Amino acid sequence: MLSFENISHGLHNWLSAIMSETPVVLIELTLVALAAITLFAALGLILVYMERKVAAVIQIRKGPNRVGPMGIFQTAADTLKLVMKENFMPDSVDKFLYKLAPFVVMITAMLILAPMPFAQGFQIWNINIGVFYVTAISSISVIGVLMAGWASNNKYSLLGAMRSGAQIVSYELSAGFAILSIVALTGSLNLNDIILSQQDGWWIFKGHIPVWIAFVIFMIAVTAETNRAPFDMAEAESELTGGFHTEYGGMRFALFFLAEYINIFIVCGIGATLFFGGWMPFHIGHWEGFNHVMDYIPSSIWFFGKTFFLIFVIMWFRWTFPRLRIDQLLNLEWKYLLPISLFNLLLITVIAIKGWHF
Amino acid sequence: MIEEITTAKEGEMVINIGPQHPSTHGVLHLLITLDGETIKKLEPNLGYIHRSIEKMCESLSYRQFIYSTSRMDYLSAHINNHACAMAVEKAMEIEVPERAEYIRVILDELTRIASHQLWWGAMAMDLGALSPFFYAFREREVITDIMEETCGARLTMNYMVPGGVMTDIHPNFVKHVKDFIVQFKSKIDEYDTLVTDNIIFQNRMKNVGLLSAEDAISYGTSGPTARGSGVSCDIRKTHPYSLYSKLQFEEVIETGCDSFSRYLVRVKEMKQSVKIIEQLIDNIPEGDFVAKTKAVIKLPKGEFYSRAETARGELGVYIVSEGGTTPYRIKFRSPGFSNLSALNHMVKGYKIGDLVAIMGTLDLVIPDIDR
Numbered sequence: 001m002l003s004f005e006n007i008s009h010g011l012h013n014w015l016s017a018i019m020s021e022t023p024v025v026l027i028e029l030t031l032v033a034l035a036a037i038t039l040f041a042a043l044g045l046i047l048v049y050m051e052r053k054v055a056a057v058i059q060i061r062k063g064p065n066r067v068g069p070m071g072i073f074q075t076a077a078d079t080l081k082l083v084m085k086e087n088f089m090p091d092s093v094d095k096f097l098y099k100l101a102p103f104v105v106m107i108t109a110m111l112i113l114a115p116m117p118f119a120q121g122f123q124i125w126n127i128n129i130g131v132f133y134v135t136a137i138s139s140i141s142v143i144g145v146l147m148a149g150w151a152s153n154n155k156y157s158l159l160g161a162m163r164s165g166a167q168i169v170s171y172e173l174s175a176g177f178a179i180l181s182i183v184a185l186t187g188s189l190n191l192n193d194i195i196l197s198q199q200d201g202w203w204i205f206k207g208h209i210p211v212w213i214a215f216v217i218f219m220i221a222v223t224a225e226t227n228r229a230p231f232d233m234a235e236a237e238s239e240l241t242g243g244f245h246t247e248y249g250g251m252r253f254a255l256f257f258l259a260e261y262i263n264i265f266i267v268c269g270i271g272a273t274l275f276f277g278g279w280m281p282f283h284i285g286h287w288e289g290f291n292h293v294m295d296y297i298p299s300s301i302w303f304f305g306k307t308f309f310l311i312f313v314i315m316w317f318r319w320t321f322p323r324l325r326i327d328q329l330l331n332l333e334w335k336y337l338l339p340i341s342l343f344n345l346l347l348i349t350v351i352a353i354k355g356w357h358f
Numbered sequence: 359m360i361e362e363i364t365t366a367k368e369g370e371m372v373i374n375i376g377p378q379h380p381s382t383h384g385v386l387h388l389l390i391t392l393d394g395e396t397i398k399k400l401e402p403n404l405g406y407i408h409r410s411i412e413k414m415c416e417s418l419s420y421r422q423f424i425y426s427t428s429r430m431d432y433l434s435a436h437i438n439n440h441a442c443a444m445a446v447e448k449a450m451e452i453e454v455p456e457r458a459e460y461i462r463v464i465l466d467e468l469t470r471i472a473s474h475q476l477w478w479g480a481m482a483m484d485l486g487a488l489s490p491f492f493y494a495f496r497e498r499e500v501i502t503d504i505m506e507e508t509c510g511a512r513l514t515m516n517y518m519v520p521g522g523v524m525t526d527i528h529p530n531f532v533k534h535v536k537d538f539i540v541q542f543k544s545k546i547d548e549y550d551t552l553v554t555d556n557i558i559f560q561n562r563m564k565n566v567g568l569l570s571a572e573d574a575i576s577y578g579t580s581g582p583t584a585r586g587s588g589v590s591c592d593i594r595k596t597h598p599y600s601l602y603s604k605l606q607f608e609e610v611i612e613t614g615c616d617s618f619s620r621y622l623v624r625v626k627e628m629k630q631s632v633k634i635i636e637q638l639i640d641n642i643p644e645g646d647f648v649a650k651t652k653a654v655i656k657l658p659k660g661e662f663y664s665r666a667e668t669a670r671g672e673l674g675v676y677i678v679s680e681g682g683t684t685p686y687r688i689k690f691r692s693p694g695f696s697n698l699s700a701l702n703h704m705v706k707g708y709k710i711g712d713l714v715a716i717m718g719t720l721d722l723v724i725p726d727i728d729r
Contacts, residue, residue, distance in 0.1 A: 061492065156373070239714055
């Protein structure tokens, strides 16, 4: 069967046959980098289009429908417009930080793509501390946001950046504990091992109610971490006009915008991997026949299907809920989510030790 | 005053909200002093859209000046026109035909629903929920279509003239209004499910922007803003005009004094307006739609005042006449201006995120404040 694994292995064997090891590694690294950038751009275009269509359906309107069939080239046209715009920079900004900030945010988002298992055996970097790597790198993006808010020399930006800082630092705790609960059940930080442990059923079905609680907390926390409504304090256009990217325009703004969508994809990918088995098809215990049928659906479809479903849920949040206030946001985390997730982690650890899960 | 506020103390920050800002819904400029995110002081800076309508009216005839009032509170254009027409009718002692009164009240209440719907959508948008805006506009569109069919305009109607209304209603008017009522009644509960009952929304609205009944009166607030503080001030009840004394409806009063009460007042008022329209729409009497008046209206010497309940509160029209064809002086008591004056008192000590939740419930229309 034509799978990503076969393609990558075939490519590696072919390259190894015609040249020595060093150039092979260099060529492969270049290819991987190109693939990552292409994926980055493609995901950005697809997710922006998806968001606009989802919003349109919820808001009883049509959404983009002029550029190309069903408006599918609308986001490409928008990107073209943003690229061609003047790279305007206000006079009194801190020029170095102002230019650096969008790249920090974008590079962080790209780095997290590395350990993501897109399909069976298709992963840029099979690192043994995958989960830890993801949580560690994702917290860097707050530095980019703070940098943007501070460098812009704008009061709205500063307020937005400060809110964003408080918010991301707080919600990382809950997200971390939700992730840890699956690590406790699996006993491994490696994303591949976590997926393989779900061979006889996804954790969301195997782990009883505590895993459901962990999943709900995870979804709330990552929505807050990616600065999405109802937790879009950092932008809050009706309060702070544009929040931390008020002073950004053209491609620099687009980088923030793209990074937001890539971050959504990443957190939903992680969520799908931890709770819904990533590329693992839907398996039920020892029903060999049923499991075998499910295996016929390619693993990449399973991964992207689950991820895009979670992305849809997050978009659904955005177009339904009003925004929280900053103090309510922090109360929710420190007074409710954190104690619940701490207790829940304890419960899951007991379940894992006693082997009470299926 | 502005100089005083711009010299902020140590640790405080002065921010300009507006004149271009998404949640001022117009060219309102607010200077706010912040300590962190807490608002210490708020100073509205007016005049960006001042068109001196009152001065302009002094050189317009008593038929013409009514049209300029559609441009004040453009969301209550019919009610503004109604108040002005009433002032002239009172001075001239013109008897308005029954049919005209029915048409006027139906259109007034439709205007109120349309205005509250726009406010409802904008309010939810201020709090970050963008979808309700589209739902509100779905129903509002039907009303503007009815307006377009009846008076040819969708926003600045200019339909009420001294003595009645300008033209007779369209033959389809009754049917379309009835269709609208059926549609609206099926959707109004959806609004509650989506927004009013939402826990985030309630947390944002409850216990912010407290305005006690005493303060509401001393700041001169009126309309839903005052009624949310438990003050009975509905002109349709306290000083009934037109047909309102004969109609069955309740004055909506909430005693919570916070943003949520003001929100509830407006939502419930929409339901009361539907109730009023239902009583009238089936029995619009036949007859003239306008009383016979002279081509050139000359008001007798003296001072004349009329008041009407617009979607935002009490609109007063004060005319001083020297006996000529144009007024000597006209003064409008606009609800938005007085309601805005209470804002500084209401936002003190709250967060910047609360500012939009409080300002939104005042339902400010900037051309009404600046005139």
